Amino acid sequence: MARYTGADCKLCRREGIKLFLKGDRCYSDKCAVERRPKPPGEGGRRRPRDSEYRVQLREKQRAKRVYGVLEAQFRNYYALATRQKGITGENLLRLLESRLDNVVYRLGFAASRDEARQLVRHGHFRVDGRRVDIPSYRVRPGEVISVGEKAKDFGVVKAAIISSAKVEVPGWLEVDVENLKGTVLSLPTRDQIDLPVREQLIVELYSK
Numbered sequence: 001m002a003r004y005t006g007a008d009c010k011l012c013r014r015e016g017i018k019l020f021l022k023g024d025r026c027y028s029d030k031c032a033v034e035r036r037p038k039p040p041g042e043g044g045r046r047r048p049r050d051s052e053y054r055v056q057l058r059e060k061q062r063a064k065r066v067y068g069v070l071e072a073q074f075r076n077y078y079a080l081a082t083r084q085k086g087i088t089g090e091n092l093l094r095l096l097e098s099r100l101d102n103v104v105y106r107l108g109f110a111a112s113r114d115e116a117r118q119l120v121r122h123g124h125f126r127v128d129g130r131r132v133d134i135p136s137y138r139v140r141p142g143e144v145i146s147v148g149e150k151a152k153d154f155g156v157v158k159a160a161i162i163s164s165a166k167v168e169v170p171g172w173l174e175v176d177v178e179n180l181k182g183t184v185l186s187l188p189t190r191d192q193i194d195l196p197v198r199e200q201l202i203v204e205l206y207s208k
Contacts, residue, residue, distance in 0.1 A: 056205035063197045067096045068113050073136070078206055089199030090190045097188050097195075100127070100145070101135035107175045107182040108164025109147055109157055124151035139184045146181035170194075 064074050081091035096102065101110075101117040104125060110116035116135075119125065123133040126146045139145065151157055161177060169175050170192050175182040 053205075056201045059198050059201040060205055063093075063096065063195070063199070063202060066113075066195060066197070067099065067102060068117060069096070069136075075206075078202070089203045092202065093190065093193050093195060093197070093199055094187055095138070097193050098138050098140075098184075099135060100125070100132060100137040100139055103139050103145055103173065103182070103184065106170055106173055107145065108161055108167065108169065108177075109180070109182075111156065111160040111163060115156060115160070119151065119154075119157070124148045124154070141184050141186050143184045144181055145184070146179075152180055 060074070064071070069077070077095045078088075078092055081088050081095055084091045097106075101113055101120050104110050104116040104120060105113045109125075110119055120135045120137075121133055123131050124147065125132060126148060127137065127139070127143055129144075129146075131148070147157060157180075161180075169182075170188060172184070172186045172188040172192050173182055174185055
């Protein structure tokens, strides 16, 4: 499957905000947004026109980059969100937030979503005791996500747990750090998703 392989820091600079794609680096003085806040490339020196389409596109790109999904996959999530009851924009964010790789990151078992995705792909996590190696697996309320026996000794997992101690776990999740497992208490509501995205603009973009 195709995947972005460029510099993550360029994505943050392009969006003009921290997307927290590099774990601890995003909290340090090495953060590219802090050091070089302008967008990358020659175009970053010019002030772009804030057209309606551009603003809507930036919101969509921001959401895609935060969760690390490509255009076709993002469109599939949007199509599914439109078929669900409720507000389409909130449904979309809820679907993205309930991805297994995102949940692993939110529980603090990985320093970033990219790292969580790699660990999941390698089969280092269990859902209700079953090995799941699909990052896009949608978690459900009541499911328990646990770290595999082998991965409990991984340095990246231990480092992520130490680092995540200063970050609050969302209210829709419950983490048991001692036993390296977490429980999905419910699906998240919009106020439980700390994402700097105006989802209504994404809906407007796809509705054209």
